[in-house]
Amino acid sequence: MKPTEKKTELVRGLSLTAAMMIVAGSMIGSGIFRKPATMAAQLGSPELLIFVWIAAGLITLIAVLVNAEIAGMIDATGGQYIYFRKMYGDFTAYIYGWSILAVIQTGSQAAIAYAFAEYVGYFIKYPEIPKALQDFSFFVPLVGNIHPFADLGTKSVAILVTAFLTIINYIGVVFGGGVQTIVTFIKIISILLITFLLLILGNGSFSNIYTGFNYHPQSVASLISVLGLAFAGAFWAYDAWNNITFVSGEVKNPNRNVPLALFYGTLIVIGVYVLINIAFLYVLPIDEMAKSPLVAASAAEKIFGSYGASLISIAVIISTFGALNGSILATARVPFAMSRAKLFFRSLGKVHPRFGTPHISLLI
Numbered sequence: 001m002k003p004t005e006k007k008t009e010l011v012r013g014l015s016l017t018a019a020m021m022i023v024a025g026s027m028i029g030s031g032i033f034r035k036p037a038t039m040a041a042q043l044g045s046p047e048l049l050i051f052v053w054i055a056a057g058l059i060t061l062i063a064v065l066v067n068a069e070i071a072g073m074i075d076a077t078g079g080q081y082i083y084f085r086k087m088y089g090d091f092t093a094y095i096y097g098w099s100i101l102a103v104i105q106t107g108s109q110a111a112i113a114y115a116f117a118e119y120v121g122y123f124i125k126y127p128e129i130p131k132a133l134q135d136f137s138f139f140v141p142l143v144g145n146i147h148p149f150a151d152l153g154t155k156s157v158a159i160l161v162t163a164f165l166t167i168i169n170y171i172g173v174v175f176g177g178g179v180q181t182i183v184t185f186i187k188i189i190s191i192l193l194i195t196f197l198l199l200i201l202g203n204g205s206f207s208n209i210y211t212g213f214n215y216h217p218q219s220v221a222s223l224i225s226v227l228g229l230a231f232a233g234a235f236w237a238y239d240a241w242n243n244i245t246f247v248s249g250e251v252k253n254p255n256r257n258v259p260l261a262l263f264y265g266t267l268i269v270i271g272v273y274v275l276i277n278i279a280f281l282y283v284l285p286i287d288e289m290a291k292s293p294l295v296a297a298s299a300a301e302k303i304f305g306s307y308g309a310s311l312i313s314i315a316v317i318i319s320t321f322g323a324l325n326g327s328i329l330a331t332a333r334v335p336f337a338m339s340r341a342k343l344f345f346r347s348l349g350k351v352h353p354r355f356g357t358p359h360i361s362l363l364i
Contacts, residue, residue: 010077010250010336011173011356016257018177022244022326023265025184028191029323030115031237032273033296033316036280039230041290046209046281052227053277056234057270064241064266068259075258077249078337079330080242090343097338101364105331108240109162109324116320117157122313126153165325169332170362172355173250176329183322190315191272194300195279201303204283211286237273240323241266243330250333332361 014022036049043049067080076082081100085093133149140146169176198204244261248254251261280295283302292298296315300308336358339349352359 008351008353009356010351010358012250012252012254013172013174013356014177014247014251014257016252016260018181019244019251019257019261020265020268021181021184022177022247022329023241023261024188024268025180025322026240026243026326026330027238027266027269027323028184028187028272028319029112029237029240030316030320031233031239032191032276033294033312033319034115035233035237036277036295037289037292039233040286040295042226042230042233044226044286044290046211046286048227049230049281049286050209050274050277052230052234053274054270056231056238057266057273060235060238060241061263061266061270064262067242067245068262071245071248071258071262072255075248075251075254076337077247077333079245079248079333081246081334081337083245085341090341093341094338094343097334097343100331100334105327105334109327109331110158112320112324112327113158113162114154116161116317116324117154119313119316119320120157121154122310126157161321161324162328165321165328166362168325169329170352170355170357170359173247173329173357176325180322180325180329183318183325187315187318187322188268188272190318191276194296194312194315195275197303198279198283198299202279202283202299203302206282208283208285209278209281238266238269240327241269243326246330246333328362332358334361335364336361 039052040049043052067083070083071079074082074086078085078097081093081097084096129149129152134147134152136149137145137147168179241262244251244258244265248258251257276296280289280299283299284292284295288298289295294309294312297309297312300312302308304311335344335348338344339346339361348358348361348364350360351357
């Protein structure tokens, strides 16, 4: 390409490996570290806990296969927004696209970035601000009281990491995909290493995992209720697999690679989640697991003592960093696609002449 030639379309620069890492990396965030304790308290049975993780994974895989079939036929940037537009028309697609931009993805990014900043705060003491500022609040109708200066250090780091990853993806989809591949590989290896160490050095018992289904719910209704709550937690941890569909227009050979990335990426996550939960149960009986605010830290302390919490905090930082990067990379493609369809502001459909990225959509 000549130096003076400007890009007007998005670049197909994501390989199958990068696409798989976007799927897996977007799914593995803070959920696998936060949800097991809540689910253990709800279910009270190790067998049911493992069942829920497997069943939720298989149900997720069914949804993945449906989207993979569609992705094999439609390779345009925008993912599910494009699917809805072709199936239900402009209005439904517009509502979905707007909700992605205003609530679904942006809200998720804020939560992931905040979790990242919380765990960074384990190693860095954020500066204190005057109590009067911390207590300052104002009321927003339909929302409630807003405390803009409460936890200001955590919020500032969350904003900074979001801005940093936006710049990474502004520079190019290949660069952003490369960062995603490296970070996701590190986080998967880290979780598998934790699993291996817990099973080998945890001095636990497999009797914690299989208790002969010694579980007696009060009624069928109560069993259904707790299963529903536990499934909700598992589905939250399995969420974000659809991010790759948003960038289909930037994947090499998308009709083949996007479906494969969805399938294999999801299988990897199911395997990782089930294995780490088996390892948690191996060293922590279900009752002890239910009382732990961060199961992974409690389990790691069995091996590393007081250093366990630090190691898990590092793992959570890596996981949330990768999940946030995958979300930022993907989300900008929805307003871009809406703009190209003349359903949103024209400027959001622009491609950076040098980097070949939807730079305006990324910045908003």
